[in-house]
Amino acid sequence: MGSFDLRAVHWAALLASVLAACGGGRAATGAQAGRGEPRVARKPVEDVFLLSGELRAVRSVSLTTPRSEGGRQQVRWLAEDGAEVKQGDRVAELDPTNLIQRLEERRLRLREAELTRESLERSSAAEADRRRAAVEKAEVEDEKSKLEASVPLEYRDPRDRLALQAKWQQTRAALEKVRLDQEAYAISSQADVTAARAAEEKARRELDTTERGLSSMSILAPRDGIFLVGMNFNQWGPDGPRKLQPGDNVWPGFPLGTIPDPTDMEVQAALAESDHGRIAAGMPARCILDTYPDRVFDGRVREVGSVAAEAFQNGGFSSRAGFPVRVALARTDRLMRPGLSVRIEVVRGSWTKALSVPRGAVRFERDGPVVRKGGELVRVRLRTCTPTECVVESGLSESDRVALF
Numbered sequence: 001m002g003s004f005d006l007r008a009v010h011w012a013a014l015l016a017s018v019l020a021a022c023g024g025g026r027a028a029t030g031a032q033a034g035r036g037e038p039r040v041a042r043k044p045v046e047d048v049f050l051l052s053g054e055l056r057a058v059r060s061v062s063l064t065t066p067r068s069e070g071g072r073q074q075v076r077w078l079a080e081d082g083a084e085v086k087q088g089d090r091v092a093e094l095d096p097t098n099l100i101q102r103l104e105e106r107r108l109r110l111r112e113a114e115l116t117r118e119s120l121e122r123s124s125a126a127e128a129d130r131r132r133a134a135v136e137k138a139e140v141e142d143e144k145s146k147l148e149a150s151v152p153l154e155y156r157d158p159r160d161r162l163a164l165q166a167k168w169q170q171t172r173a174a175l176e177k178v179r180l181d182q183e184a185y186a187i188s189s190q191a192d193v194t195a196a197r198a199a200e201e202k203a204r205r206e207l208d209t210t211e212r213g214l215s216s217m218s219i220l221a222p223r224d225g226i227f228l229v230g231m232n233f234n235q236w237g238p239d240g241p242r243k244l245q246p247g248d249n250v251w252p253g254f255p256l257g258t259i260p261d262p263t264d265m266e267v268q269a270a271l272a273e274s275d276h277g278r279i280a281a282g283m284p285a286r287c288i289l290d291t292y293p294d295r296v297f298d299g300r301v302r303e304v305g306s307v308a309a310e311a312f313q314n315g316g317f318s319s320r321a322g323f324p325v326r327v328a329l330a331r332t333d334r335l336m337r338p339g340l341s342v343r344i345e346v347v348r349g350s351w352t353k354a355l356s357v358p359r360g361a362v363r364f365e366r367d368g369p370v371v372r373k374g375g376e377l378v379r380v381r382l383r384t385c386t387p388t389e390c391v392v393e394s395g396l397s398e399s400d401r402v403a404l405f
Contacts, residue, residue: 037401038358045354045391047384049279051325051344053269055289055336057260061223063091063230065254066216068099069209075248076217078256081229082339085221085259092219092256099214106210110203117196124189131182138175145171225259228338265332267299267342270322273308279346280304285327286345292335301346302328349384355392361402362390371396372403 065073077093085091145168221227231241232248244256267287271279285299305324327344362369362385370377373396380395396402 037403038361040355040357040392040396040398040400040402042353042355042398045351045356045386045389046347047349047386047391049275049346049348051269051271051279051346053267053325053327053342053344055265055338055340055342056268057262057338058264058266060258060260061225062258063219063222063256065094065250065252065256066213066219067252068213068216069102072249072251075244075246075250075256077246078229078244079227081227081243082337083227084225085227086224087221089221090218091221091227091259094217094219094250096214096217099210099217103207103210103214106203106207110200110207113196113200113203117193117200120193120196124193127185128182128189131178131185134178135175135182138171138178142168142171142175219256221259223259225262226337228258228260230255230257260338262334262336262338263332265329265336265338266302267327267329267344269325269327269342269344271304271325272322276304276308276323279325279348284347286347287327287329288343288345289335290341290343295333295335297333298330299327299344300330302326351383351391354383355396355398356389357392357396357402358404359385359388359390360404363405372405373400 074095075092076095079085079089079091145164149164149168229243232244233241234248244250250256279301281301281303283301285301287297287299289295289297303324303326308323325344327346357371357380361371362380362382363371368379369382369390370379372378378395381393383391383393385391
């Protein structure tokens with residue numbers, strides 16, 4: 001029983017001390033209220049608008065699926081997204097199975113065209129020789145008939161003259177016929193050989209095209225840089241299209257990836273529709289890489305889009321729409337890599353000696369802003385307000401005390 005009384009006394013004393021402390025704290029707060037009121041100060045003030053964006057290269061080399069006769073192609077292998085590559089390194093590989101089959105077919109077709117052309121040339125040459133011999137034989141017969149018909153009558157029976165003249169006419173007609181046949185065959189055989197050679201040349205061109213297409217299945221880096229895998233716009237997820245993967249089907253001209261130029265970078269961001277008009281091109285900006293928060297890079301707003309669009313972030317489409325903003329950097333550092341997130345501080349205005357009052361001490365009424373000074377409401381004129389303070393043009397003086405609302 002005694003021990004219980006001791007515990008009761010202990011808890012009663014503890015409760016009394018807590019209540020005394022709370023009362024004393026309130027009294028101290030009330031006593032210091034006058035001394036804790038903020039003062040109006042003259043100091044440098046910046047009106048800064050914050051944005052978040054990411055690094056992008058101003059220029060980049062796009063690597064696309066090569067043109068081929070097969071149409072749709074399958075991605076067989078891709079370099080890792082963000083991998084550093086050297087000029088000539090393999091960054092992508094397409095499945096060459098269909099082209100290999102077509103290559104064998106066209107090699108066979110070319111060989112058949114070569115054999116057809118060679119056979120036609122040999123047969124044409126043999127037939128031309130035969131027809132040339134026929135012409136020569138007809139010329140001999142014609143010359144013989146001509147000599148016989150030209151013998152004087154005193155040396156021949158007059159009755160044979162008519163027969164010799166008729167024979168000469170026949171041999172001359174036969175010679176003309178074989179000559180015409182030779183010329184016609186020369187033209188037709190030349191046309192056939194030309195057609196065979198054209199078919200062979202076509203088969204050779206098709207084979208060359210297939211061989212070039214087969215060699216283009218390996219995509220090589222045209223320059224040193226960082227390889228960024230392209231997006232597969234046929235596969236959409238909750239955050240937009242996903243990156244290309246081995247096994248995806250692509251069409252000729254489809255962007256497989258890009259190699260940005262790291263020597264000239266800029267920052268891209270999206271401005272919310274409710275904030276449109278709060279920043280403009282030409283405003284200075286400070287860019288801080290989230291990866292290196294101690295590094296600050298100067299820049300300037302290059303462009304603020306006039307049409308809202310889906311913001312492109314981290315290789316995918318953001319779910320929120322906004323007006324595209326581009327910030328040019330004064331210099332590019334070796335630490336910068338495309339895709340790194342950036343905090344952007346757009347300086348909308350700066351004052352070296354502005355009369356500043358905490359924003360919490362300003363109340364915006366229908367007739368204008370007011371502050372509480374010495375227990376009274378004083379109407380003031382403001383130049384601008386930042387999230388933490390307001391720049392006063394008139395209504396207050398330096399070192400005036402104001403109360404927080």
